[in-house]
Amino acid sequence: YLPELDLWLDPWEAKPRAFVSHAHADHFARHESALCSDVTAMLVRKRFHLPEGRIEAVSFHVPVVRDGFRLRLLPAGHISGSAMLHVTRIKDNASLLYTGDFKTRRGRTAESVIFLNADTLVMETTFGLPSYEFPNVMETEASILGFIHDAFADGETPVLFGYSLGKAQEALALVHEHGIPALLHPNVAAMTAACRETGVETLPEPVEFDGHAPPGHVIIAPPNAIRSKLLRGLKVKRTAMLTGWAMQPGSKFRYRVDEVFPLSDHADHPGLMECIKRVRPKRVLTVHGFAREFATELRAKGMDAWCAMGGDQLELSINQTAQRTASAGATRHIRAICSLADFGDLCRLVGETSSRVAKTEFLASYLKGLANDEDLRLAAVWLTGEALPRRAGRRSLHVGSATIRQALLSLPNVRE
Ligand SMILES: [Zn+2]
Incomplete structure (x- = not known):
């Protein structure tokens, strides 16, 4: 939520004013006023029947000035029409980039991603672990085409599963480019027709699958159609799921398909790093997927990075501990008098x-040793475990120990 602009970013619930990065259902709700790209506006109208008057459609790159801010939509490369939002506060040039879902590889049906420098970067991190490095896309596409031709050779009908908006069109454009005719599940056909209306030129006229597939045709369907009546009728078929999660071991068995291919509309880990390199932010906030893990990795590299949902945990570096232990012999470690450390010791003793x-003795000797009434009052509150009592309407802050550590270290005279 951007309070100065009274603007929500891809909220799940309907809001008075929201930026909708793209037309996927998990990024859309029936807002009073939805700011989005021209193409997303057309798709949202088609898909969710949002009335014209509640959509504010803006072209890519065209600045919109509002309440002392300059807003600009940039292509995100995720699906057709997907946008990032770049915001500049005009009085001091402070800037923010919200990526929404994005990918860095060039797609056949989505505009290519364009990054812009920003002070604060709010980025999606669906595949935020280093193990998610997708193979070269040409290799993946060659494997998909190989899968299709092998199925044809064995007299089977190949079925490719991918989201009805985005992945399905990428698959369709790929097979069309290689002269393979495709039959589309009704949802895929509807979204393909909508994409063609918005001006995507790489897509052929959609042909709907009616339960009958002549030899030499590939079927493209959404993942939720995997056990649908329409596809169950097709007896000799060979199935494949197109998803970034194909990188996970065992995904073939989880999806219950014959093959999985890591064709994704999200950035992989190197793609996320590329985004940071291009945007050059002072601060990073992460959302979706491995958000906490990715923020932790960035902090280890010295960046100011946090999971937007909170709950970042304290990182204990084994190297640092080892260094300290090694130097302990040379200089005698003198512990500073620290009431917080004493409190920590007490909690450990009571817990053990x-x-x-x-337990009572530990508590009694601790409380007796406190220097003044203020400390006694504080200790009593924290020892109840109810320093932040649950009351109706109160929300959990999800402040993890990494945030607490950073706050403590920002106090004068406080050392690690
Ligand atoms: Zn999406």
Whole structure:
């Protein structure tokens, strides 16, 4: 949520004013006013029947000035019409880029991604682990085409599964480019027709699958149609799922298909890193997927990076501990007098023993040793475990220990 603009970014619930990055269902709700790209506006009208008057369609790159801010939509490369939102506060040039879903590889049916520098980067991190490095896309496409021709050779009908908006059109454009005719599940056919209306030129006229597939045709269907009546009728078929999650071991068995191909409309881990390199942000906030893990990785590289949902945990570096242990012999470690450390020790002692008598003794000696009433009052509140009581309407802050550590270290005279 951007309070100065009263603008929500891809909220799940309907809001008075929201930026809708693209026309996927998990990024859309029936907002009072939806800001989006021209193409997304057309798709949203088709798909969700949102009335014209509630959509504010903006062309890519055209700046819109509003309440002292300059807003600009940039292509995100995720699916046709998908946009990133770049915001500049005019008075001090502070800037923010919200990526929405994006990918860095060039697609056949989506506009290519364009990044712009920003102070704050809010980015999606669906595939935010280093293990998610997709193979070269030409290799993946060659494997998909090989799969199709092998099925034809064995007299089977190849079926490719991918989201009805985005992946399905990428698959269709690929097979069309190689002269293979395709039959489309009704949802895919409808979305393909909508994409063609918005001006995607790489797509052929959609032909709907009616349960009968002549030899030499490939079928393209959404993943949720895998056990549909329409496809169950097709007896001799060979199935494949197109998804970035194909990188996970065992995904073939989880999706219950004959083959999986890592063709994704999201950036892989190197793609996420490329985004950071191009945007050159001072601060990064991560959303979706491995958001916490990716933020942790960036912090380890010295960046100011946090998961937008909170809950970042404290990183304990084994190397640092090892260095400290090694130097302990040379200079005697003198512990600073620190009431927080004493409090921590007390909690550890109380936690370690199951004896109630011992717990009481630890508490008594700690409380007796406190220097003043203020400390006593604070300790009593925190020891109840109810420093932040649950009350109706209150929300959990999801503040993890990494945030607490950073806050503590920002105080004067506080050291690690
Ligand atoms: Zn999406």
